[in-house]
Amino acid sequence: LFRSLADLLGVKTVRPLLRDWCIGEVESRRWTAIRAYSLLGPTAPEETLDVLLDSIRQQPQPEPVDEDEEIPESVHQFADALELLLLAVREPVLGKLAECLGRERTVRQHALLAFLKACRQTEEPDDRPLVLHWYAQARAGAEPDTEHHLTVFWKALLADRTTNDGALDVLSGWVRRADGEPETES
Numbered sequence: 001l002f003r004s005l006a007d008l009l010g011v012k013t014v015r016p017l018l019r020d021w022c023i024g025e026v027e028s029r030r031w032t033a034i035r036a037y038s039l040l041g042p043t044a045p046e047e048t049l050d051v052l053l054d055s056i057r058q059q060p061q062p063e064p065v066d067e068d069e070e071i072p073e074s075v076h077q078f079a080d081a082l083e084l085l086l087l088a089v090r091e092p093v094l095g096k097l098a099e100c101l102g103r104e105r106t107v108r109q110h111a112l113l114a115f116l117k118a119c120r121q122t123e124e125p126d127d128r129p130l131v132l133h134w135y136a137q138a139r140a141g142a143e144p145d146t147e148h149h150l151t152v153f154w155k156a157l158l159a160d161r162t163t164n165d166g167a168l169d170v171l172s173g174w175v176r177r178a179d180g181e182p183e184t185e186s
Contacts, residue, residue: 041085082114
């Protein structure tokens with residue numbers, strides 16, 4: 001927290017230190033830096049995303065998870081950081097993560113989980129799902145790239161055995177919600 005505050009106040013040595021910690025070998029420092037980057041994400045989203053992705057790429061790859069197995073805690077922690085960044089910034093984070101889905105197996109599980117978590121978030125005052133709202137805006141023509149990226153993510157979520165059930169739960173919740181709210185249905 002103090003490092004995040006120092007960075008926001010303009011202390012120049014904080015970001016290089018956090019970057020070193022984030023990709024370094026000391027696990028406790030790495031997780032501290034990842035959490036700090038989660039807080040700093042909106043102030044420098046592209047740098048934050050690059051550092052988080054570099055750190056993910058350097059992690060030992062977890063074994064593929066069966067439907068009955070728990071997703072490793074490290075995957076959840078990276079997904080939480082990516083989710084916060086995605087929710088705070090949306091594009092270009094959504095676009096870069098969508099690109100990684102097809103070409104970077106090391107990032108795929110983290111990105112899918114981050115997106116799935118983001119799909120469960122709502123906005124005030126009507127508690128409309130944020131990602132559903134993004135899609136409505138994109139369909140209205142405001143952001144054609146966003147529409148494509150969201151479609152890529154949904155196809156990947158539904159095709160992945162570790163995220164399929166969660167994705168179907170989110171979609172069914174959205175459908176039930178649309179049953180009573182015409183604006184959500186559209």
